[in-house]
Amino acid sequence: MTMMSAERLRTLCHALRAGEIDCDDDLVRSIEADVEEYGREERTQLPPRHLAARLPLMGWLIYEATWSALTQISDGRREDDAEVLAAIKARYELIARTKNAALMLPWPEHASRALGALRAQALAESKRDTEDGYLRAQMEHQQARNRHGEYMTYPRRSPDAVDRTEFSLALDEILLQLNLAEAGTACRVAERVIGHWAEEYGSADQTEYAQRMFDQLTNGVDVGEQALAAADRIANGPGFADEVSETRLALPTSFINPGIMTARAVLLMLALSANMDELGRLPLGNDESWDDTRRRLCERFKNAYDYVERPIVNSKGERIEPRDTLKLAIVQTRLSAALLMPGLRLPSSWTFAPFLAHELLDDEAVEAMCAWMTERVTDARGRRKQRSVHRGIGSAVMPSFIDSVEACRVAMGGSAGFRDWRARWYMLDAYAHENGRAERVSAVLGIPLTRQRPI
Secondary structure, three states, X not given: OOOOOHHHHHHHHHHHHHOOOOOOHHHHHHHHHHHHHHOOOOOOOOOOHHHHOHHHHHHHHHHXXXXXXXXXOOOHHHOOOHHHHHHHHHHHXXXXXXXXXXXXXXXXXHHHHHHHHHHHHHHXXXXXXXXXXXXXXXXXXXXXXXXXXXHOHHHHHOOOHHHHHHHHHHHHHHHHHHHHHHHHHHHHHHHHHXXXXXXXXXXXXXXXXXXXXXXXXXXXXXXXXXXHHHHXXXXXXXXXXXXXXXXXXXXXXXXXXXXXXXXXXXXXXXXXXXXXXXXXXXXXXXXXXXXXHHHHHHHHHHHHHHHHHOOEEOOOOOEEOOOHHHHHHHHXXXXXXXXXXXXXXXXXXXXXXXXXXXXXXXXXXXXXXXXXXXXXXXXXXXXXXXXXXXXXXXXXXXXXXXXXXXXXXXXXXXXXXXXXXXXXXXXXXXXXXXXXXXXHHHHHHOOOOOOOOOO
């Protein structure tokens, strides 16, 4: 089989990026065959010339192919159509095969975007929304991080300054994606546990799960902050690109995405802080008390949120409006902050909703955000639906977590009040559609729920 030319690789990358083709068995077979052919070359310090041009493009192709397959994986838990389930299974297999090919690449530091296959595998496992799936996802994230660390040694070995700069940029750009995904997994694991405790974990040890979540979130915040540092390096160097190409990966949204995810992880840590104190765990770092840790987490949150507020600007200096999913994430982040730190002052430069001008996150701001999130809107398919739910803190049903949130609110200068808010705005519960959910939530809260929009 003839090895794909650089031009062929480039064409496939652009076609996948544009959605003109999907990842399929033929494409993965071609990737596998080429990687096998690459592996037959003698292992010199640098790749031979005919591979030097192909390797970065193969890395990009693996990145795009696995992302294409990932975006076609729907939620199979509510699916009973055999053909649909078979298609979902096939896409998981395509990602796994492509990831295995990525791991076999010779001179892998020249194809650093191929690490995107590990990210895709991790996110695919996360989509299963099971404890085993999240465990496998974390293992994939760890492997990606380890390999990225190995590749980082290359720029220091290269005698060519231009070569070192290009490699460092490529590694920073893929690091953004890897760490964004890893921080997201830490958040989703915690949000699933605290949001579905009554349904899946009711008889489990809350202490064990709470501590495990806190540790995972601590790592999630660390890698999120590393992503933000990488975004700063890129912004202060070549800047962000308007579109993905064979030489550039970081887009103008490279501040807001990791900013949101890092802030989300910090807030979940903050929500668990009182529980950690109650369990007798030591405060973080050199902090002398958990109050010190909460203050430091508040500062880390504000630092991460600062990136959320940075304007999205293209290469012409034109400001770009965030897409709808980012708008929702901004409001959800602000609502979580308001629920944990009543009265926090958090200015916003965004103007897509009038309440964003209300920089004090008090009860009035909370009501305005909840009202906006529960408005009926028309989606892309013309359906009328509630604008959003509030996963994580807004869907919590884990008793010790709810206690911890109320204690955190008091420690941050507010009143307990979280149970009352949770009951009043039950419409924001991400699992409200499930049979018996309202009764389970009411039993945990110890008060009746308002099942309709309360305003």
